[in-house]
Amino acid sequence: MMRLRDSIFGALFLVSFCCMPVSAQSKFTVGTASAAPGEKSAGALEVPAGVDASTSIPIVVVNGAKPGKVLALVSGAHGTEYVSIIAIEKLIAALDPAQVTGTVILVPLINIQSFEQKVPHVNPVDNKSMNRFYPGKADGTQTERASYLITKEIVDRCDYLIDYHGGDLDESLRPYAYWGPTGREAQDRTSKEMVLAFGLDHIIIWRERPTDPAATRYLDNTASIRGKPSIVVEAGHAGTVESDDVALLVNGTLSTMRALRMLPGEPHTIENPVWIEKLVDVLAEGPGIWYPLVKRGAYVSAGMKLGTITDYVGKVIAEPRAPVSGIVLHVNAVPSLKKGDNIADLGVPAAHAP
Ligand SMILES: [Zn+2]
Numbered sequence: 001m002m003r004l005r006d007s008i009f010g011a012l013f014l015v016s017f018c019c020m021p022v023s024a025q026s027k028f029t030v031g032t033a034s035a036a037p038g039e040k041s042a043g044a045l046e047v048p049a050g051v052d053a054s055t056s057i058p059i060v061v062v063n064g065a066k067p068g069k070v071l072a073l074v075s076g077a078h079g080t081e082y083v084s085i086i087a088i089e090k091l092i093a094a095l096d097p098a099q100v101t102g103t104v105i106l107v108p109l110i111n112i113q114s115f116e117q118k119v120p121h122v123n124p125v126d127n128k129s130m131n132r133f134y135p136g137k138a139d140g141t142q143t144e145r146a147s148y149l150i151t152k153e154i155v156d157r158c159d160y161l162i163d164y165h166g167g168d169l170d171e172s173l174r175p176y177a178y179w180g181p182t183g184r185e186a187q188d189r190t191s192k193e194m195v196l197a198f199g200l201d202h203i204i205i206w207r208e209r210p211t212d213p214a215a216t217r218y219l220d221n222t223a224s225i226r227g228k229p230s231i232v233v234e235a236g237h238a239g240t241v242e243s244d245d246v247a248l249l250v251n252g253t254l255s256t257m258r259a260l261r262m263l264p265g266e267p268h269t270i271e272n273p274v275w276i277e278k279l280v281d282v283l284a285e286g287p288g289i290w291y292p293l294v295k296r297g298a299y300v301s302a303g304m305k306l307g308t309i310t311d312y313v314g315k316v317i318a319e320p321r322a323p324v325s326g327i328v329l330h331v332n333a334v335p336s337l338k339k340g341d342n343i344a345d346l347g348v349p350a351a352h353a354p
Pocket residue numbers: 077078081164165166
């Protein structure tokens with residue numbers, strides 16, 4: 001996969017090097033990626049060393065032939081949520097600046113150490129989730145310094161943002177999106193149009209989020225609080241890269257760009273998604289071996305047994321049950337469980353569309 005990434009980047013460098021020179025003012029630059037109108041350029045956002053090591057986050061700028069808004073597509077905060085990363089790789093290759101109105105900033109992989117070392121959930125350099133420390137700190141650990149630069153160089157300069165995730169190595173997840181209304185009517189109308197155009201058929205309404213701009217925690221929330229319509233999309237599960245899952249994210253992005261008038265054509269807006277108004281986590285009370293009875297996407301009713309947990313010599317020690325009726329958005333994909341692990345996440349459908 002690294003070889004594929006390198007070859008795509010190599011090809012893009014050639015494209016950007018051979019294009020006609022255009023005046024410096026019209027270039028759009030993020031880190032070392034700098035593209036004039038009609039160009040695609042690859043580079044990196046260099047996060048300097050601080051209390052721990054430096055890192056270099058790959059960036060592609062697609063500067064459309066026609067001027068317009070700036071859309072940021074950001075993936076790989078969790079470097080083993082592979083479908084979300086591969087989808088951005090596909091979009092890097094697919095987006096043709098001649099067709100694009102406005103500018104697209106693509107970030108395929110924030111958390112390189114997670115990807116290379118195959119460590120789920122966190123950045124192994126500082127053991128922090130790379131989607132919990134926004135807006136970041138210039139003098140913090142690597143995750144915080146990266147978050148700080150992403151806020152400054154990408155969030156502050158975009159008009160819209162999509163954050164890509166999926167089931168991690170240990171999560172069997174069904175695809176869904178998050179829509180986080182802010183109470184600002186025009187912004188919420190646009191973000192809702194984006195999430196419906198993306199087309200994932202389950203949408204979580206995410207109302208209770210941090211409102212302090214200095215402690216926004218999540219990337220999309222950081223953009224939302226700064227007035228930029230943004231959504232989160234999730235597809236893929238447990239280390240797999242299935243083409244159907246990749247297609248959901250690639251086609252959803254292209255459709256959202258059509259809804260935003262950044263690409264020609266009509267979006268494939270979904271008419272009646274399942275809106276989810278509440279998430280309920282089922283957590284492990286202690287360590288053990290997990291034997292699931294339900295699959296991702298199953299509908300369960302309150303009280304149903306979700307699986308069995310045994311100790312290491314086969315004695316049943318717990319039989320977690322669904323605390324509510326709802327949809328299994330994800331269920332633990334591997335036998336390993338430690339205290340506090342997420343066994344399953346249930347989504348409760350909303351009575352009415354928002
Ligand atoms: Zn994630």
